[in-house]
Amino acid sequence: MQYVDQSGIKMADFRKNMADQIVQQKLMEKSLATLDPTDEEMKDFYEKTKMLFFHSPEGSTVDFLRVKSPETAEKFASSLKEGAEWKDALETVASADIVDKTPETGPVFIASQGFTGPLAPLAELEPGEVSPPIEMASSDILVAVKREKVPEKTLAYEEVSGDVKGFILDQKRREEQSKFFAGLLEKANIVIVDPSLFPKPEAPKPEGQKDAAVSADVQPPLSGDAAGAKSEDLQPPVSGDAAK
Numbered sequence: 001m002q003y004v005d006q007s008g009i010k011m012a013d014f015r016k017n018m019a020d021q022i023v024q025q026k027l028m029e030k031s032l033a034t035l036d037p038t039d040e041e042m043k044d045f046y047e048k049t050k051m052l053f054f055h056s057p058e059g060s061t062v063d064f065l066r067v068k069s070p071e072t073a074e075k076f077a078s079s080l081k082e083g084a085e086w087k088d089a090l091e092t093v094a095s096a097d098i099v100d101k102t103p104e105t106g107p108v109f110i111a112s113q114g115f116t117g118p119l120a121p122l123a124e125l126e127p128g129e130v131s132p133p134i135e136m137a138s139s140d141i142l143v144a145v146k147r148e149k150v151p152e153k154t155l156a157y158e159e160v161s162g163d164v165k166g167f168i169l170d171q172k173r174r175e176e177q178s179k180f181f182a183g184l185l186e187k188a189n190i191v192i193v194d195p196s197l198f199p200k201p202e203a204p205k206p207e208g209q210k211d212a213a214v215s216a217d218v219q220p221p222l223s224g225d226a227a228g229a230k231s232e233d234l235q236p237p238v239s240g241d242a243a244k
Contacts, residue, residue, distance in 0.1 A: 035169060035172040035173060035176060036165075036169070037165060037168040037169065037172070041168060042161060042164045042165060042168060043157060045164055045167065045168055046157050046160070046161075046164050049167075050154055050155075050157075051154070053160075053163070053167075054154060054155040054160050054163075055152075055153070055154045055155075056109075056150070056152065056153050056154075057111045057112065057113065057152055058111065058112045058149075058150065058151055058152040059109055059110050059111040059112050059114070059149075059150050060109070060110060060112070060122075060127075060146050060147070060148065060149050060150060061106075061107035061108065061109055061110075061146075061147040061148050061150060062102075062107055062108055062109075062110050062122065062144050062145065062146055062147060063086050063102045063107045063144065063145045063147060064100075064101065064102055064108070064142060064143070064144040064145075065090065065093070065098070065100075065101045065102070065142070065143050065144075066098070066099040066100045066101065066136065066140055066141065066142050066143075067093060067097045067098055067099060067141050067143075068097050068098075068099060068139040068140070068141070069097055069139075069141070070133060070135075070141050072093060072094075072097050072141075073133035073141035073142075073143050074133055075092075076089055076090075076092070076093060076143050077130055077131070077132065077133055077143045079092065080130045080143070080145060081130050086102075086145065099139075099140050107147045109150060110122070118134055118135070118136050118142070119134070121134060122144055122146060125144075125145075125146040126146065127146055127147060127148050127149060128145065128146070128147070129145070129146055130143070130144075130145050131143060131144045131145070131146075
């Protein structure tokens with residue numbers, strides 16, 4: 001209870017605050033327990049978002065190595081074409097010469113539409129075929145091996161229903177929490193202890209006072225400049241038209 005002693009909080013107030021927090025937590029848990037989505041909600045979410053979350057385009061998996069030296073790239077590509085394993089060929093390349101390479105997790109996926117620009121030559125490779133050295137930029141030469149083609153695929157609802165439920169539950173929980181805390185804020189009795197840190201907002205002025213303040217700021221036009229017109233443009237009405 002060192003914190004309570006140092007902060008000057010009374011034990012009774014501390015216990016009351018803890019009890020209030022526990023009650024609020026239990027109320028929140030009770031509210032969130034009723035948020036399970038229906039099958040209809042889940043299927044509707046899946047249909048609307050399957051191309052975003054559960055679809056993968058056509059493409060290929062690729063092993064790659066990017067090095068600084070064109071000579072190293074040529075030697076590496078030749079070694080692979082002669083039948084060397086990727087791992088064995090990679091061990092012959094100095095780490096200081098490597099710009100980037102296939103991660104430890106294995107070949108990377110590249111969508112077919114990604115084979116553009118410098119990567120365009122990879123589009124024509126067959127699985128297992130080694131690319132020629134490709135200059136990506138100055139001191140950045142790429143050698144790649146296409147491993148396998150991956151067809152376009154959209155995961156079926158049955159395969160991802162658990163993920164769909166998780167997406168919807170997260171969304172509902174966020175909405176419910178926002179409502180819950182907004183309700184607490186409306187009921188809270190907020191007391192500003194230090195106005196220097198939290199200035200009290202000014203009360204809105206009555207409508208009449210606003211109009212008076214505005215009218216006090218409005219000055220009559222200078223003589224001869226009414227409505228922005230020049231004095232020579234302000235002519236008296238023609239005789240007989242004054243009543244109009």
